[in-house]
Amino acid sequence: MRIKITATTDRPASFPFNYQYPLQAAIYALIRESSSDYSTFLHEQGYIKDGIDRTFKFFTFSKLKFSPKLRGKTGFDNVRQIEFIFSTIVEESLRHMILGIFSDREMHLRINGKGLKLTIVNVDVLEDLVFSGKEKFICLSPIAVSTMIENDKGRKVPHFLNYMVPGERDRFAENIKKNLINKYETLHNAPYDKKEHHFSFHFDPAYIAKKNGTISKLISFKNDIKIKAMEAPFTVEADPDLIKIGYECGWGEKNSAGFGCTEQIRR
Template identity: 30%
Template sequence: MRIKIDFISQSKYGIRLPLHYNYLLQGFIYKNLSRHLARFIHNQGYQYEKRRFRFFTFSRLLGKFRIDRDWIIYPKICTLWIASPIIKILESFAGSLAREGCIQLGDNLCEVTSIEVPFTKKYEKEIEIRTLSPITVYSTLLTPDRKKKTYYYSPFEPEFSKLILQNLIKKYLALHPDKKDNLQVFSITPRWVSKKNEHIIYYKKTIIKAWSGIYRIKGSQGLLELAFDSGLGSKNSQGFGMIEEYKN
């Protein structure tokens, strides 16, 4: 399930945010959940083996913008998408925004002009998608001197699709521990992706490499639905991996 939120700036100067605003948006989402739910998701989440999943993802802010040095400025209006397979997360978030009406986004006072819940469709076994926030896929490796190093994969490396599948399976089993059938059927292939789709994003003080673009995904019904609801790849609750159906 997903919701779409439209904001309008209360300032004549528009909505002004740091270029790397993922952490700010993540905090905004947590702030607008019920205290109990926010604490549970942040501190505990949904566990499978050693992995814990927060089970929400969100888009980049969509709308016309301009760049001013280290800032991104939306002249008036912008849109945020948030998705989750846990309906109570979206209900809590949307309910908070509806009650408040005006919200604080960073240093910006904004009015929530609309909250939409689009129709949830059943996806085919093969579908083209585009990213609403870039996908990050990585492994933590050991260097010859035994130091940990993070290696980020590109969509053109086989590990990209392989690790996305492994991640989806773990998410699925965290939600449905008793359903283990037909979970090896998923692949992602770049369709319109080039070097310009690689993004370097700072989250707090960590550098994260991620990829946007148009992709084709194939998979079982359960994994496809989860891909749309929870995001692809890693760090979904930090604003990575949200997708939508791509239509020419």
Template identity: 30%
Template sequence: MRIKLTYESLDGDIILPKHYNYHIQALIYKTFTPDLATKLHNVGFPLGKRRFKLFTFSRILEKGIPTKDNEKLIFKRKITIYFSSPIEDIVGNLAERSFKEREFKLCNKKIYISQLEIVTTPKIENKVIIKALSPITIYSTLYKKDGEKIVHYYKPIDKEFSKLIEKNAKKKYHLLYGKDAEQMSLEIKPLKFSVQENLKIIKFKDTIIEGYTGIYELLGDPELIYLTYETGLGNKNSAGFGMWEIWRGKESDEDA
């Protein structure tokens, strides 16, 4: 289930850090009821050693104007994001609390929820062309001989990128439905993509994350593809990575 949230300021522009993912995530957690926020943040949905949050959100849809020092973005009184989860109670909790509370703080700026829209679920077939609404990231954690940890981020042109995206989606499917997804398939191919132009380096708290926007083709089982529509593709979904929409053509190319 996916919703579209629009926030407005009645007191001037909304100014956010250039790396604003953490602040949007914090806004979402503050909007949830305290018990749900605590459960998702501290426990999530465990699977082996991993803990999934099973929600994701987009980049801000409006285009921010960089400040002179390029450290912040200025948004003209309004920001809009998409929020998505396969668990309707999570989406419902955010939607209900958004209307109940109405007023929120984002980077010490008072903002108000002005519009909330339920997004129509797209028709998913075994091949879809998608546009990344937030960078897609997938990585492996490696260790040197001395025990030092290294995080290796994959590019969409790497063969491991698609394989790890598929593996990640199958884990989420098993977690959600309790069914084996090994016979299912998912492949992602870059269509309109450049490593230089689509690489997005985002600082989340003290972690530097590499992800990629762009236009891609998804092929495979429609059920598995749809799961990634709701949960996000790849890693770090709850930090604002991996959200996508059906590509509508050139009119939606901006910031692809």
């Protein structure tokens, strides 16, 4: 389930390249307009699966769509309109998001230390899709996948996998699969019984060649947190139920921070 939101600024505005955190905060604020309890639940807790120390918010959002001519050296200048996708697999999240939008049809972002009011001028409810066992997607936001490693102080820390490193490519795809299964089991509160179903995930080699192998993005998030993610078209072969989860609530990790939102490439 997803919606496309279009909003206009109250004045020409500048957006930095790393705007994911203020946009995430604005999304939580919209949900809070409908239900402060549910917004707090999503932000501070989320949905939990027994046996793992990870929670899921089950929503993602795309990058903002700007006119290419607005791109400057440090961000986007003279912005008057933005557009983005909000996607979730949880009906309650979508309901509160829509109710929050229509409470006063405004979004409030804090950009470069200053408040920015946007008027929401259009909300399109997009069609639900049916998936086969093999699909192709483009990234509307980059995909982040991590694993835990031991640093030089003996502490376990997250390491974001780089698909372009041969030794990390298989682990990248395997962690995508594990993440989808964990999401499935959390959503359904039941074991996933098709773990032997064929699964493959690979980014488009022609696109990678076109980009000279440069498909990684380093995103600065809250408090200067650095998140390395991959952005390229990809093909996935998997159980359609897992593909649906990836499409609706995001591929990989950090989905509620604006990672892993994709769009199907229609045949």
